Amino acid sequence: MAEAKSGLNITAIRDDFPILKREIHGRPLVYLDNAATSQTPTQVIDVIVDYYSRYNANIHRGVHTLSQEATEAYEGARIKLQEHFNARKPYEIIFTSGTTHSINLVANGFVPFLEQGDELLVSAMEHHSNIVPWQMLCEKTGASLKVIPMNADGELVMETFHSLLNENTKLVFCNHVSNALGTVNPIEEIIHAAHAVGAAVLIDGAQAAPHMVADVQALDVDFYTISGHKVCGPTGIGMLYGKEEWLNKMPPYQGGGEMISEVTFEKTTYAGLPHKFEAGTPNICGGIAFGAAIDYLNGIGFDAIAAYEKELLEYATERLLSIEGLKIYGTSKNKTSVISFNVKGIHPYDIGTLLDKMGVAVRTGHHCAQPIMDFYQIPGTVRASFSFYNSREEVDILVECIQRAVQMLS
Structure with a gap:
C-alpha cells in the first residue's frame, strides 16, 4: 500500500485501527460506511x-x-x-x-x-x-x-x-x-x-x-x-x-x-x-x-486528510462510472468523499447485501434523507463513504464486488 500523493502513510494510519484487521464472511473487511460512523483508532480506545x-x-x-x-x-x-x-x-x-x-x-x-x-x-x-x-x-x-x-x-x-x-x-x-x-x-x-x-x-x-x-x-x-x-x-x-x-x-x-x-x-x-x-x-x-x-x-492534519480524500473520491468516481448501468447521485463540483449510486434495474438493498457477503460494508436506503430520494424518484441508493484510512486497493475491491453482484442479480 503506497504512500498517497498527499503524503499520508496509509499503511501506518491503518495500523491505528484494529477493526480494519477483521474478516467478514472469511474476507478482509472493507469498511466504506464512514458517513454513518467512523472507526476508532487505538489512541482513542x-x-x-x-x-x-x-x-x-x-x-x-x-x-x-x-x-x-x-x-x-x-x-x-x-x-x-x-x-x-x-x-x-x-x-x-x-x-x-x-x-x-x-x-x-x-x-x-x-x-x-x-x-x-x-x-x-x-x-x-x-x-x-x-x-x-x-x-x-x-x-x-x-x-x-x-x-x-x-x-x-x-x-x-x-x-x-x-x-x-x-x-x-x-x-x-x-x-x-x-x-x-x-x-x-x-x-x-x-x-x-x-x-x-x-x-x-x-x-x-x-x-x-x-x-x-x-x-x-x-x-x-x-x-x-x-x-x-x-x-x-x-x-x-x-x-x-x-x-x-x-x-x-x-x-x-x-x-x-x-x-x-x-x-x-x-x-x-x-x-x-x-x-x-x-x-x-x-x-x-x-x-x-x-x-x-x-x-x-x-495530529494527522486536516489539509492532508482533505487532499487524500479528494484523491480517493476522484479515483472511486472514475472506477465506479466504468460499471455499465451505474448512476451516481450528487454530482456537485464541491463535495466530500461520499458516492451515492444505483445500478439500473437492481434494488440498492440487494447490492448492499451481496457486498456484505464479500466483506464490503456500505450503507443502503434513504440515509435518513427521504426528501432527497423523493426528489430523484428512487427508493434509495447504495452509499460508499470514504475516510482517510481507506485505500485505493479497497476502491478496486468495491468495484470488483459490485461487478460480481451485478452479474449475480442480472
Whole structure:
C-alpha cells in the first residue's frame, strides 16, 4: 500500500485501527460506511480504557482526587473543542449526546421566541434530524417551515433561497455537507444573507467535521453541531456550539442536577453556561475520548486528510462510472468523499447485501434523507463513504464486488 500523493502513510494510519484487521464472511473487511460512523483508532480506545481503569468518577461535585482528575480531563476536552472550532469561550461549547440532541436543544430553546407568521427555512437535502425538530417547533408556535430547493446535481438553488428570505424569517437551517450526496453547501453565503434579514442560523456540521475544520467565529454562525462518532470518537457524545448571547437567552432544555444554581420548593435558579444545558451526569468518558479523537485528527492534519480524500473520491468516481448501468447521485463540483449510486434495474438493498457477503460494508436506503430520494424518484441508493484510512486497493475491491453482484442479480 503506497504512500498517497498527499503524503499520508496509509499503511501506518491503518495500523491505528484494529477493526480494519477483521474478516467478514472469511474476507478482509472493507469498511466504506464512514458517513454513518467512523472507526476508532487505538489512541482513542486507550483513552477510554485508561479512564475506566484509573479515574472513573463523577465530575464537578467531588472533592476527592478521582473526581478532580475526571473533571480536569472532561473540561480539558471542552477546551480542545473550543480551540478546534475557534469558539470565543469554552462555555460556548455544550456537550450533548450528538447532533440530534443538539438540534432538539436549540429547537426547544426557540419556542418562546416564535409566533404565528414567523418563518423558518430548511434546505431540501437535510438529514431527518434537521427536519423533524423544526416541524415540531412549528406545531408548537404556529411558525411555518419553508424549503430551499435543490437541483439535479445535488446543489441548493441559491436564487430561490435569497427570494425566500424576508423580515419574517427567524431561523435558517442547513447542513454543511450532505450525508446522502456529499455536497458541500455554501454556508458562508447562507449565513451572511440570513443575518442580513435578522435571522439566526444553525449549521449541521456532522458530515463536515471529519473532512474540514469550521471556524465558527469566521463563519459568524449562531449554532454549529457535530457528533463524536463521525470524527473517530465514541457514540453517544456530541457538541453544540452556540453564540453566548443566544445561549444566555434560551431556556434550559432539561431540568435536573448540575444545571441549577439554587433549588427550593418555591423557586429554582439556573446555573451559568455551559452547565445550564448539561443536566445530570454526562457521558464523561465520551467527552474525554471526543477530545482525544480531535487530537488524533489534528495530529494527522486536516489539509492532508482533505487532499487524500479528494484523491480517493476522484479515483472511486472514475472506477465506479466504468460499471455499465451505474448512476451516481450528487454530482456537485464541491463535495466530500461520499458516492451515492444505483445500478439500473437492481434494488440498492440487494447490492448492499451481496457486498456484505464479500466483506464490503456500505450503507443502503434513504440515509435518513427521504426528501432527497423523493426528489430523484428512487427508493434509495447504495452509499460508499470514504475516510482517510481507506485505500485505493479497497476502491478496486468495491468495484470488483459490485461487478460480481451485478452479474449475480442480472
